[in-house]
Amino acid sequence: MSAPYQTSLQLKTPETAEPEAAKGLNAAKEALGFIPNMYAAMANSTGVLATYQEGYAKFRQESGFTPQEQETVLLTISVANDCGYCRAAHGTIADKMSKVPTEVTDAILDGKSVPDEKLGALHIFTRCMFDTRGKPEKADVDAFLAAGYTERHVMEVILALAVKTLSNYTNHIFHTPVDEAFAGRR
Numbered sequence: 001m002s003a004p005y006q007t008s009l010q011l012k013t014p015e016t017a018e019p020e021a022a023k024g025l026n027a028a029k030e031a032l033g034f035i036p037n038m039y040a041a042m043a044n045s046t047g048v049l050a051t052y053q054e055g056y057a058k059f060r061q062e063s064g065f066t067p068q069e070q071e072t073v074l075l076t077i078s079v080a081n082d083c084g085y086c087r088a089a090h091g092t093i094a095d096k097m098s099k100v101p102t103e104v105t106d107a108i109l110d111g112k113s114v115p116d117e118k119l120g121a122l123h124i125f126t127r128c129m130f131d132t133r134g135k136p137e138k139a140d141v142d143a144f145l146a147a148g149y150t151e152r153h154v155m156e157v158i159l160a161l162a163v164k165t166l167s168n169y170t171n172h173i174f175h176t177p178v179d180e181a182f183a184g185r186r
Contacts, residue, residue, distance in 0.1 A: 007173045012043035020046040024053055034181065038085055038167055041174040048166055055163040063156040065122075067098035072119045073160045075108045076126040083168035084186070085176045091185030109185075121147030129157050 013035070014022040021043040028039045042049040060070060071094040078086035091109060094100035100119075107114045114120035125144040128136050136144075141154065170176070178186050 011040035017043040071098040077164040081168035085171040088182040088185045092182040
């Protein structure tokens with residue numbers, strides 16, 4: 001098997017990015033205190049960066065999922081897409097900001113059963129949506145709904161899949177270096 005493709009595009013800064021992408025990078029720096037390498041990679045396409053930032057913000061603010069549930073979804077997708085950068089980033093966010101129980105985060109990262117019934121159902125459904133390319137069977141949705149979620153949450157998982165596809169695929173072609181802030185879950 002040949003080596004995965006790596007783009008020759010460079011990580012952008014607010015000074016080297018197009019004006020719209022520079023605004024997105026500056027917004028990230030203001031919100032996070034630094035510009036994550038992933039954002040610097042995405043800034044090579046203003047459409048990718050803007051779509052990611054808007055979709056990610058909508059997921060965080062309007063999905064109806066708790067912070068722990070959000071990380072379960074985002075980390076599940078990042079693991080399914082084998083994105084080392086996002087595994088580290090969302091693992092760190094899960095630990096430090098969203099307060100996901102460590103055993104839940106470890107289980108998702110290690111591909112094991114999640115030891116929390118509701119988060120486990122969310123993990124299983126998110127993985128089902130990933131594996132079936134958005135074509136779950138009725139029994140899959142019924143199990144998700146029985147765990148206390150709604151059909152609206154199905155739509156929010158779709159949003160997370162779209163957002164994570166943008167970030168995971170960008171990281172794949174850039175081989176994005178993990179920022180020091182996320183190194184603990186590298």
